[in-house]
Amino acid sequence: MPHQLQLEEELFPSTPGKIKRRTLQRCFTSTSTMFLWALFLIALTASYLAFLTNSNRYLYHEKMIRSSAEIRRSNGMSVLVTGAAGFVGSHVALALKKRGDGVVGIDNFNDYYDPSLKRSRRNMLEDNKIFIVEGDINDMRMLAKLFEVVKFTHVMHLAAQAGVRYAMENPNSYIHSNIAGLVTLLEQCKAAEPQPAIVWASSSSVYGLNEKVPFSEADRTDQPASLYAATKKAGEEITHTYNHIYGLSITGLRFFTVYGPWGRPDMAYFSFTKNILQGKPITVYRGKDRVDLARDFTYIDDIVKGCVASLDTAGKSTGTGGKKKGPAPYRIFNLGNTSPVTVPTLVNILEKNLKIKAKKNVIEMPGNGDVPFTHANISLAQRELGYNPTTDLPTGLKKFVKWYMSYYGFDHVKGSYVNS
Ligand SMILES: O=C(O)[C@H]1O[C@H](OP(=O)(O)OP(=O)(O)OC[C@H]2O[C@@H](n3ccc(=O)[nH]c3=O)[C@H](O)[C@@H]2O)[C@H](O)[C@@H](O)[C@@H]1O
Numbered sequence: 001m002p003h004q005l006q007l008e009e010e011l012f013p014s015t016p017g018k019i020k021r022r023t024l025q026r027c028f029t030s031t032s033t034m035f036l037w038a039l040f041l042i043a044l045t046a047s048y049l050a051f052l053t054n055s056n057r058y059l060y061h062e063k064m065i066r067s068s069a070e071i072r073r074s075n076g077m078s079v080l081v082t083g084a085a086g087f088v089g090s091h092v093a094l095a096l097k098k099r100g101d102g103v104v105g106i107d108n109f110n111d112y113y114d115p116s117l118k119r120s121r122r123n124m125l126e127d128n129k130i131f132i133v134e135g136d137i138n139d140m141r142m143l144a145k146l147f148e149v150v151k152f153t154h155v156m157h158l159a160a161q162a163g164v165r166y167a168m169e170n171p172n173s174y175i176h177s178n179i180a181g182l183v184t185l186l187e188q189c190k191a192a193e194p195q196p197a198i199v200w201a202s203s204s205s206v207y208g209l210n211e212k213v214p215f216s217e218a219d220r221t222d223q224p225a226s227l228y229a230a231t232k233k234a235g236e237e238i239t240h241t242y243n244h245i246y247g248l249s250i251t252g253l254r255f256f257t258v259y260g261p262w263g264r265p266d267m268a269y270f271s272f273t274k275n276i277l278q279g280k281p282i283t284v285y286r287g288k289d290r291v292d293l294a295r296d297f298t299y300i301d302d303i304v305k306g307c308v309a310s311l312d313t314a315g316k317s318t319g320t321g322g323k324k325k326g327p328a329p330y331r332i333f334n335l336g337n338t339s340p341v342t343v344p345t346l347v348n349i350l351e352k353n354l355k356i357k358a359k360k361n362v363i364e365m366p367g368n369g370d371v372p373f374t375h376a377n378i379s380l381a382q383r384e385l386g387y388n389p390t391t392d393l394p395t396g397l398k399k400f401v402k403w404y405m406s407y408y409g410f411d412h413v414k415g416s417y418v419n420s
Helices: 003-011 016-068 087-098 115-127 140-149 171-191 227-246 268-278 300-313 343-354 379-385 393-408
Strands: 078-082 102-107 131-134 154-157 197-203 250-255 281-286 330-335 359-364
Touching: 016 102, 016 131, 016 140, 078 087, 087 102, 087 115, 087 154, 087 300, 102 115, 115 131, 140 171, 154 171, 154 300, 171 197, 171 227, 197 227, 197 300, 227 250, 227 330, 250 300, 268 281, 268 343, 268 393, 281 343, 300 330, 300 379, 330 379, 343 393
Parallel strands: 078 102, 078 154, 102 131, 154 197, 197 250, 250 330, 281 359
Antiparallel strands: none
């Protein structure tokens, strides 16, 4: 269209329809611009509000972290407890707080087992003024921030992917938590000023196919029977390198089948209790030649004492600026009970406490990473930590069953759960 005509067309449109369309088009163009502007302003306001909320939340968290980390006794320590919403973590955090140490927890609240139990443990800790940061130990930035806020003197590292048999179902979760997560945490500890001393949970499973009994720290640990055990053994080697290169003080604790109130639902004593109460069958594994499996079951309160004594006796890390300045302690201890009990005996004790006969399916132990027995020699921990377990399995299980009944609200008379 020639220029003149185009201009006329625009000024004097030939049809009313055109006028409408063009006016509408202009109108629409300006409305859409306005709309875009409005959208932009809304987005700007929303992100500003989000920023305010986040920074408020951050400030709130920072305040909580600082107050949780406050030391309330002379020569006390400030401890970062990883896996604080877990079984052992929650108990250790509480014990430290009760005697006046500063405690901050971290936990990713994963769903390996019912996260509501982890949340209940968190509530219990919150009632005791212990704050748990919700986060993963693989999150380097979050760890760095945490160490910026608190100069931790110690790290009690209990966050891990636990469970021996689950490793066949989800092998990568073991690599994620027990290897990658461990390295991320160690990197942070190495860089921290001052470097904290680290006490962490290894496992009796590192003894694997070792046949020498009872298991001593100097025995072979190069024949793991499960990926879980292999990651714990790898953890012992990895922590050794951080001790050797960067001067981190390291104490590895080989726990022997820890049980008790607030325990882990994936463990035999816990799932057996649940099934027996519901009248469901339990599967009892048996070893070759019909030999009963046995474990050196260790009560949680004894383990807590061992953990706290390890923190108390841990020498200082020596590195600074990420460099070792001198030799630092590297220790490994068995924390067991020194009196193995067979799985059928464990079932008998539960039956007595629950006053219900279990429906047992006895089958040969499948090749799933289990070992036939464990038995700890604890003389090293006795000597160096003053570790002295005092709770036998009947006493400990009685306390567990009492807790279980009250936590899940099981009414013995009605034979059903009150809370469900
Ligand atoms: O001491 C340890 O290092 C390990 O102790 C436990 O591992 P485990 O001893 O296998 O504990 P449970 O899973 O509670 O099993 C106890 C015994 O009951 C047996 N069991 C388990 C489950 C089942 O359904 N039936 C059964 O007979 C097992 O074979 C085992 O002999 C923990 O689950 C691990 O996280 C921990 O590291």
